[in-house]
Amino acid sequence: MSRPTRRIAVLGGTGFVGTALVSRLATAGHELRVLTRDPSNGRSFAVLPTVRMLQTDVHDESALRTAFTDCDTVVNLVGILNEKGFSGAGFTRAHAELTRKTVAAAAASGVSRLLHMSALGAAVDGPSFYLQSKGVAEGHVRAAPGSIAWTIFRPSVIFGAGDSFMNRFAGLLRLSRGVIPLARAGARFAPIWVDDVVTAFSYALEDRLPEAAMGHTALPGGSSIGQSYDLCGPEVFTLAELVQLAGEMSGTRARVFPLPDAAAKLQARLMDFVPGKPFSTDNYRSLTVDNVCRDPGCERLGIRPASLRAVGPRYLAR
Numbered sequence: 001m002s003r004p005t006r007r008i009a010v011l012g013g014t015g016f017v018g019t020a021l022v023s024r025l026a027t028a029g030h031e032l033r034v035l036t037r038d039p040s041n042g043r044s045f046a047v048l049p050t051v052r053m054l055q056t057d058v059h060d061e062s063a064l065r066t067a068f069t070d071c072d073t074v075v076n077l078v079g080i081l082n083e084k085g086f087s088g089a090g091f092t093r094a095h096a097e098l099t100r101k102t103v104a105a106a107a108a109s110g111v112s113r114l115l116h117m118s119a120l121g122a123a124v125d126g127p128s129f130y131l132q133s134k135g136v137a138e139g140h141v142r143a144a145p146g147s148i149a150w151t152i153f154r155p156s157v158i159f160g161a162g163d164s165f166m167n168r169f170a171g172l173l174r175l176s177r178g179v180i181p182l183a184r185a186g187a188r189f190a191p192i193w194v195d196d197v198v199t200a201f202s203y204a205l206e207d208r209l210p211e212a213a214m215g216h217t218a219l220p221g222g223s224s225i226g227q228s229y230d231l232c233g234p235e236v237f238t239l240a241e242l243v244q245l246a247g248e249m250s251g252t253r254a255r256v257f258p259l260p261d262a263a264a265k266l267q268a269r270l271m272d273f274v275p276g277k278p279f280s281t282d283n284y285r286s287l288t289v290d291n292v293c294r295d296p297g298c299e300r301l302g303i304r305p306a307s308l309r310a311v312g313p314r315y316l317a318r
């Protein structure tokens with residue numbers, strides 16, 4: 001039985017996860033409207049006939065209402081790892097405020113389905129502005145009017161071709177001839193493949209498994225509506241182990257020097273002032289909590305996630 005085509009508005013659709021998700025949903029036959037600050041970011045979608053770029057000020061609620069007209073679904077993927085300044089206002093705007101406006105505009109436009117990207121560890125009392133603002137955003141989604149069926153996704157770090165995590169370490173290792181003084185080297189992660197994250201969104205969107213999977217169609221954990229899913233890959237690594245792996249897979253022998261905490265904080269303070277903030281005090285604070293799942297979100301969605309060891313060499317090898 002084929003499912004009806006959906007009209008989906010995507011915020012943050014031009015990024016790493018968005019590019020993979022938009023391509024998957026377009027291939028499944030859905031019509032997509034990608035809201036962006038700069039349509040040239042979506043050049044790779046030109047070959048997808050059901051994808052339309054829409055230049056939009058996503059921080060303007062009335063512009064969102066207009067952009068959502070005739071859409072039944074909204075996907076919000078907007079996220080930043082660093083802000084201009086240090087007050088937390090940039091995180092509040094990009095995560096909490098934008099989500100509040102998205103929910104309000106979706107309700108006013110008659111949107112019935114909302115898929116929201118959060119992050120593992122998001123909590124209003126989290127240690128960093130990143131995690132706090134993601135936690136506040138989740139609260140706005142949970143408080144959505146009953147007309148909106150929502151689902152929240154909370155991934156650990158996401159890997160895959162074009163990621164900014166493993167690729168960044170591979171690049172840094174090449175530049176530094178393998179030597180890395182590393183803050184929070186013992187922080188733990190359970191990296192998940194971008195394709196598995198995309199699968200989680202698409203199973204939740206359909207609210208069932210694909211026809212042939214596992215001989216039945218219901219999601220193992222029941223309906224995804226009103227649910228939140230932690231998304232983790234099958235292996236847990238420390239940050240130091242991930243840097244070692246990035247080295248192995250990209251062909252540079254890594255020599256990782258874990259920094260004592262005082263030196264790690266100082267490194268973050270200094271990097272706060274490097275253009276583009278490759279590392280920051282807020283990133284340091286996010287790393288003070290482990291990024292591993294307690295909730296078996298992938299299992300509840302019927303997904304057996306791929307391992308970094310299997311997928312990484314395919315895109316990190318030079």
Ligand SMILES: NC(=O)c1ccc[n+]([C@@H]2O[C@H](COP(=O)([O-])OP(=O)(O)OC[C@H]3O[C@@H](n4cnc5c(N)ncnc54)[C@H](OP(=O)(O)O)[C@@H]3O)[C@@H](O)[C@H]2O)c1
Nearest residue numbers: 012013014015016017018036037041077078079119157158
């Ligand atoms: N990548 C990971 O490891 C990871 C892990 C956990 C959670 N997440 C979450 O997953 C989501 C997608 O991550 P990603 O890695 O795909 O991010 P990304 O590649 O940096 O893309 C972010 C997207 O958000 C939009 N955006 C960025 N800053 C914005 C701002 N200030 N105002 C409005 N829009 C803005 C951009 O759209 P335009 O430039 O086209 O407007 C871009 O398409 C984020 O919410 C992130 O927090 C990611």
